[in-house]
Amino acid sequence: MPRYQINWKADITNITNLSPLSVDDYEWIFKFTCTKCHELHDVPVTLKANEVVEMNNSRGTANLIMKCNFCKSEGSVDLEMNTLKPYTIENSGKMQPLIVIEGRGWEPVEWIPTIGFRAEGVESGTVFDEIDLTDLEWCDYDEKAGESVDIMDIQSEVKKAKK
Numbered sequence: 001m002p003r004y005q006i007n008w009k010a011d012i013t014n015i016t017n018l019s020p021l022s023v024d025d026y027e028w029i030f031k032f033t034c035t036k037c038h039e040l041h042d043v044p045v046t047l048k049a050n051e052v053v054e055m056n057n058s059r060g061t062a063n064l065i066m067k068c069n070f071c072k073s074e075g076s077v078d079l080e081m082n083t084l085k086p087y088t089i090e091n092s093g094k095m096q097p098l099i100v101i102e103g104r105g106w107e108p109v110e111w112i113p114t115i116g117f118r119a120e121g122v123e124s125g126t127v128f129d130e131i132d133l134t135d136l137e138w139c140d141y142d143e144k145a146g147e148s149v150d151i152m153d154i155q156s157e158v159k160k161a162k163k
Helices: none
Strands: 003-014 016-018 028-032 043-049 064-067 074-080 094-102 106-112 116-121 127-132 138-141 147-160
Touching: 003 016, 003 106, 016 147, 028 074, 028 094, 043 064, 043 074, 074 106, 094 106, 106 147, 116 147, 127 138
Parallel strands: none
Antiparallel strands: 003 094, 003 147, 016 116, 028 043, 028 106, 064 074, 074 094, 116 127, 138 147
């Protein structure tokens, strides 16, 4: 079963441990291509770890089951939540793994960041909730530390995951 690693990088200042606020409720948004006909799905697709559906003609479950609009093949996608890693200040500006997803019939080609992240102030430990990464940048002020905090230049890539 093909597994895909979502990597990301950002320039972060004075914050660390950037990750989804709620592991179960975060809305992961991806663009997918069908692995059978290689057609790009026409709209981005949202997945949540706590939303599980039963697979047709199987005992298994998945976070997403959908049919290709072009070739009508059905595929499924699973988030491997145990692979989720927070982005840390030590890796600022460097590609780092975010999460691995398993795709049967669907290959992710792009991850689209959105609202629902959290981070901590490096010096103060101040928690910043509901960080919105939709614009691929974010900034605020850490009153305890007396300094600005920001996330800039977010980029991501999808690669085949190592076994």
